[in-house]
Amino acid sequence: MRAMKSILRKPDAEETALIGRLEQLSQEAASYCRTKAAELHISLKLVEVYGAMHRRQLTFVYTAEDRIDFRELVRDLARRFGGRIEMRQVGVREEARRLGGIDTCGLVLCCASFLTDMKPISAKQAKKLNLTIDDPRLLGVCGRLKCCLMFEMMDAEGKIAPQAHQLITPTRPDSPSSPTLPS
Template identity: 25%
Template structure:
């Protein structure tokens, strides 16, 4: 089967296999799926097979955009069909019942005495299955819950333990910027590479972990978003230790720079530390930095 390329001028005729970024709002997860048929657009609804630990079941996903990537064993899911009006009706009806399911499940968890935080309850639209998402600081033996939950709901029960990062994605928390958490409001943030301590140091942030971590206990997502900015700015700034020549017999050694304020700090043994605006200096042919004529 031929796979269509994005931007190749291929029309939307039947028989083309295309890859799409898909979003599963129930768990706030992003996948890659293939669909053969008409070209899909953002907001289209599909029925796809969603993995839950050691099992899977069909549910509704949203199309984000067309993509070139083929995914991998962790991100690729099997697309069944375009969701019909009947599929969407079942999904809406189940969604209306989920708040009541949360209350009933929470009551049972409290009565049994299992230490876990119930995050979400989801009724699968195409089977008699309820998925209960929970978090806990340690592994949980939830076997004592299966019998009372099964008796209460009279359907199959699947309990999914979520990481603190996944819990933050599914919460309505706000960051220190006053906006909703990136992992909650921006669907593709979960695909960004891990924010490492090296990236944080490159952005010249304080190594005070309390100021760098979100509710999930991981580094802020914004470090990943701002990485390209810092990489591009680094190319246009002198490095630490570079010389800035200000007069025939006078130069300063760069000790620090601020990409946001566009300031370079340099030191001279006799004159101390001096701040230069980035547009006040330029790199000469021999690799030295010089102050632009007329700005001394």
């Protein structure tokens, strides 16, 4: 599971109002950024915008195919919203994690629910599992090989299978030779 940040206390009325203003500002900033990026012919896909509670800062999280020179965009954003503007580029797996969703298996995306360390699976590893890497069923919503294939790989290598001496075979409780669990 992904580590959750600790909760210090319930927010008071002032902090609740600040959170509401930050959410509204984030939506406005996202809309403005998309419009300005289109005007400046910058090809970026905005994933998320969030503001810091205790300082004047907006962080714009985006994905892009190529390296982008967005100095003019940052100047426009700083003029419009004031404070510090941070642009953070993320990859397609991180984008899928932030957006969340349901995968083809019908479960919540592994990267959005419990994976903390997103190690990519390589084509070489998929071939070790006798999988054809061009099968679209093996691709996640991010377009890369599914993260759960790493569990298959670990299972094939014997890294996650329990050892024989770790297994407890349940028998009837009234049997004299039955192994019992410690109390």
